[in-house]
Amino acid sequence: MYPVEFLNTLHFAGLPPHELNLKKNAVVMLVRNLSVSRGLCNGTRLVVEDLRQKVIKARIIGGVHAGTVHFIPRVTLDTKDLKEVPFHLRRRQFPVKLGYRYFIQNFTCI
Numbered sequence: 001m002y003p004v005e006f007l008n009t010l011h012f013a014g015l016p017p018h019e020l021n022l023k024k025n026a027v028v029m030l031v032r033n034l035s036v037s038r039g040l041c042n043g044t045r046l047v048v049e050d051l052r053q054k055v056i057k058a059r060i061i062g063g064v065h066a067g068t069v070h071f072i073p074r075v076t077l078d079t080k081d082l083k084e085v086p087f088h089l090r091r092r093q094f095p096v097k098l099g100y101r102y103f104i105q106n107f108t109c110i
Contacts, residue, residue, distance in 0.1 A: 030096055058070060077090070
């Protein structure tokens with residue numbers, strides 16, 4: 001009903017962008033809770049250490065779990081709870097977006 005190119009251009013508040021361009025040492029922010037006990041909560045800032053096709057190796061840069069390294073897998077994200085769209089969109093992607101406001105200097109968050 002909708003072309004794939006059109007669906008890829010849509011941006012929703014609860015979903016990361018369709019296209020994510022990352023490099024090593026980029027600061028990212030989680031947009032979903034993955035493991036609260038390990039410090040992987042919504043809003044956690046991480047530094048990308050390695051990029052693979054299905055996982056991102058990243059280190060937490062703030063809070064109690066600062067310095068711990070985790071693997072962030074791709075997860076299925078959807079729009080079924082959003083009332084602003086008349087359809088159900090599902091994407092399998094990394095639950096992160098770029099953290100523009102933060103940068104790393106001597107392994108501290110400024």
